[in-house]
Amino acid sequence: MLLNAVLSRFLTATPLAVAARGALEYALATDAVDALFDQTVGPRAGRTLLFSTCVDLMSTVVCRIHPSIHAAARATPDLPVTVSDVYARRNRMPSAAGAALVRHTAARLEPVLRAMGGAAPDRLPGYRLKILDGNHVAKTPRRLQPLRDVAAGPLPGQTLVVLDPALGLALDIVCSDDGHAQERALLGPIVASVAPRDVWLGDRNFCTTGFVFGVSDRGGYFVLRRHASTLSWDHESDWQAAGRTATGTLTEQTLTLIGPGGATLVVRRVRLTLDRPTEDGDTVIEIVTNVPVAVADAGAIADLYLERWTVEPLFQRLTTVLQCEVNTLGYPAAALFGFGVAVACGNVYAVVAAAARVAHPTAAPLSDYHIGLEIATILPGLDIAVPADTWDVIREWSAAQMAAWLIAVARRAKVARYRAAKRGPKKPKPRRTRFAAKKHVATARILKDIRT
Template identity: 30%
Template sequence: DKAPISIIFRATLERTINPEFINNLYDDVSQKQYTRKLIFSTIFELMNVVVCKIKPSINAAYKENSDNINSSLTAVYDKINGVEIGTSQALVRETSIKMAEVIHSVSGRCEPWIPGYRIKVMDGNCIEATEHRIDELRDTKSGALPGKSLVIYEPELEMATDVFPVEDGHAQERSLLDQVLPTIEKNDVLVMDRNFAVRSFLAGITKQQAYYIVRKHKGLAWSVAGEEKYAGKDEGNKIYEQLCTIEDDNGVSIKVRRIRIELKESIRNGEKELVIFTNLSRSAAPAKLIAEIYRKRWSIETAFQELEAHLHSEINTLGYPKAALFGFCTALIAYNAMAVVKGVLRRVYGEKNIRDNFSVFYMAIHLQMERTGIDMMVEESEWNIFKNMSINNFSVFLVELTEKVNLSHYQKSKQTKRKNRSKAKKEDPYAGHPHVSTARLLRGITP
């Protein structure tokens, strides 16, 4: 009762990514790496407490649990450095399915952007440069990039449901699109930036009976198929719509809609208009809705910011690409578990209330502070009850526990408008003095 959100978070992890599940998944997907004495669930738990900021490093996490780990610290690092990217991807993909099931069961989804369609926002994430701890990096001053990935984010769940990692930090994100295409299902809608406006990829999406909303890339050829017409305004920006065609790799013309947005204010690079292509019908999504959805594409940027701010998603001491990507994927799993918490909160307190007032920042702080105390009070074996609990019983448990949450502990700080201050420069009465005494200034005497 004292820490309901921390209990929900831990129970979700225990149900969706318990040691038995992790080890079985590892055995199924790992191609080269295999288990000796050091089981994979041990490695995951060490990484998990680091990305959740419960422990500052793998070294610190290992020391805390060394009595229960029948391997040396060197063996632990060797295992982490060798985790295959297919394993990291499978962890995110499979656990997101189980966590989404929980959100569905408690009716905790957000309002759909387009009813009847599954929105997937796709964007790339480049892991920050690491420290030069590896021998091969010590002779260069250049930033060492350990990898990047494409992430699929579903706003209805507020979860990252898929990831496509690559070890080469200089790899083109477009090179991963061939991996994305087989995962697209009927009635999916991919919302993407212009980097992904590739003719063959867009044609492939259409062939899957799926849809896209993508900003125009200057290299994407298109032909006019109708007159441009005014379609209304969105937040003061004028919107125009036009039928056009885009050819696939075989020269077959595919009809699409071209949405042009005249911006009231120019964006970062000075551009005054946005052009968006979509193969959604006008009846499914009018032009104003397309413009609104593309604007909300920034929800995935918010997710990346929360990953960086509230979780240790990019551990710059992990120089080996496989290790860095494993850390990033572990952070995605923790982020998704937090999304389950928000899903149950939406069910109990309402979507608008949680969106406007609930702070993920304060939730992350509570999770970090309360974890150690919970581990001391609750025996590890007591969490096993959640592994085999029916989804209905688990949902009832979560809702009942959520009703005990004191939302005032997680209230967002209200931002106030800044006062307009005069930009006129004032003379510094103490110019030439390297220091002043704050206490003297407060008392109104010469500092």
């Protein structure tokens, strides 16, 4: 346990903020982050503004400690360059640097999560699930001179995120500075990263001939919603009944897909006929997979496909707890760098949340909002009150030491402070017909009419 009299007070009052500060030090140690940048972009002698400094500044923004890079820079007394220099570096930051940062934090924190027992059980023992999803970075204000007279919303980029649902960690991101880029155009690096016995889950946008054959050629597997027009085959078997799930009935057949150069691939097509249509009005969902039936039958494949929705809480956490889309970052390089730092910080948050779950296994679900609020409000004071060198020892800890420390700190948390509120059933939105001809109406007058 770290020894510091002032730190002990924080450990008593706000332990999860202390856990987050320690996890940030472990995952984003200065020397390791700078070495990562040199490996990714190339070393450069005489660099004054280090990559680790840029990451530190951006992390305070995405963690909602400071509202902007300008405010973060102004609050850093020993910054070796001007704010303008920070802007210049941020606006030309290579997208590969942010992606490398995400991979670094995932590799650093995965052993910690496993050591603390924070990973969920494998859905397919012996296989590793990876969920693939795309995210358009939100449009930005038109602060850049070339955008001042643009009527359309300016999009700074497009990303793909790879999530391990068992760990809750984002393993990788792929970035494009073209906000109109199709998600499929970014699949090349994803295919190159496929490892044997990976099982890739994704929606219909990723169900392409190149992707399914690329995954299969590298010894991987896929569970993808079928796209109506992207696959072709020369043989299909008869449909066979395959039971039902909680949401509908299942049938299954085999297809022989035709790939590049006449290559073929036998896959299963699982059809789920829903008892109730989806919000989009779909009554049938078709899933294409090459996972052997001995590993997962039709029902397991349908349930597995629904697992891909676990990526949505990740994006929600990046948007609401963190700030993955800083609307002042109009330059694509800056916006994508901010997104990469946010995903890396999201991995740190995932480890802290896992430590809380392990330390309090019988507690009700904890609120991401309240944990994030504590981190954002306490970290500035923690960094002022506790000397920076107090945290240095953490960088050299093993995964087992880090896991034990995080659990010990999380046990101090009073979980009632972080308990998630239960939301009642959604009420139908009423039609807004009163005062339709008026531009504004006084709330006090309406309430007064109700009382009288």
